[in-house]
Amino acid sequence: MLPVLTGIPTDWLLDSDPALRWQVERDLLGEPPRVWEATRARVATEGFGARLLALQDPDGQWAGGAFFPADVRAGTAPDEPGQPWTATTWSLNSLREWGLDPAVLQARRTPELLAEHCLWEYDDLPYWDGEVDCCINAWTVMNGVWLGVDVSGIVDRFVEHRLPDGGWNCEWVEGSTRSSFHSTLNAVRGLLAHETATGGTDAARAARRGGEEYLLERDLFRRRSTGEPVGSWTAEFVHPPRWAYSVLGAVEHFRCADATDPRMADAVGMVRAARQADGTWLQGGRHAGRVWFDVDVPPGDPSKWLTLAGSRVLAWWDSR
Structure with missing residues (x-):
């Protein structure tokens, strides 16, 4: 379509x-x-x-x-x-x-x-x-199913280590009992990739949907307790995103899952508001660190990668 x-x-x-x-x-x-x-x-x-x-x-x-x-x-x-x-x-x-x-x-x-x-x-x-960090494990699951490796043992650990509030936190091994937006989005992305490739299990599917509900209960960017935004970083769109959370990345996940929900509307509005008059989205920054080579533009310039992502999530949302 x-x-x-x-x-x-x-x-x-x-x-x-x-x-x-x-x-x-x-x-x-x-x-x-x-x-x-x-x-x-x-x-x-x-x-x-x-x-x-x-x-x-x-x-x-x-x-x-x-x-x-x-x-x-x-x-x-x-x-x-x-x-x-x-x-x-x-x-x-x-x-x-x-x-x-x-x-x-x-x-x-x-x-x-x-x-x-x-x-x-x-x-x-x-x-x-895999190891103990749930973000690292999520990428290992995604890469494993892509390359045809059995990573079901890692998937089982996502089910076991889901926190009581519904999501995940990479610092659970240090004793954290509160989920993180960053960790939860990466976890549900990994679980969706495994489910898409293998059919998944009832337990893993329930865990993924529970993690998605954690994000939706917070409108993808708010504190559940007060309704206030958790931070300006949710609207900072960067490519490559690496580990970082943004509402653009979150809506992209729900697009891949083809799961619309009215609680996403304000987050989609934030994506739409970042669109420039010429139809582009601007690079928000870069994560510092050694790279093999750059794949996108400097901060402040129109980003083709972010424009692709922003355009397709708005097209998906508007078509629903």
């Missing part, structure tokens, strides 16, 4: 890396599969996807580590701002989000190589078994 949203700068969006262009063709222009699938196939051989594939280590990792580069683990990393975004998990996240055909990494034996060589910085746990 073509979007009902008007004023989308599609020519500008189409003049982009294949990783972005195929999504414009599919989600905004309604092109037939033969068109956008051909563009998507180019991710492996052109642009961002080809560049990142070329940086993979012979042992299947990127930057020699699971969540942090090898020099961070060894204590030899240079003094630099922010967190490095170059290690295996972040690289897999990018390739998956860009639409790389998983067969490319399967042909390289990446799932098997990571099982053999990649250990989490936390207690040297095996990569595909």
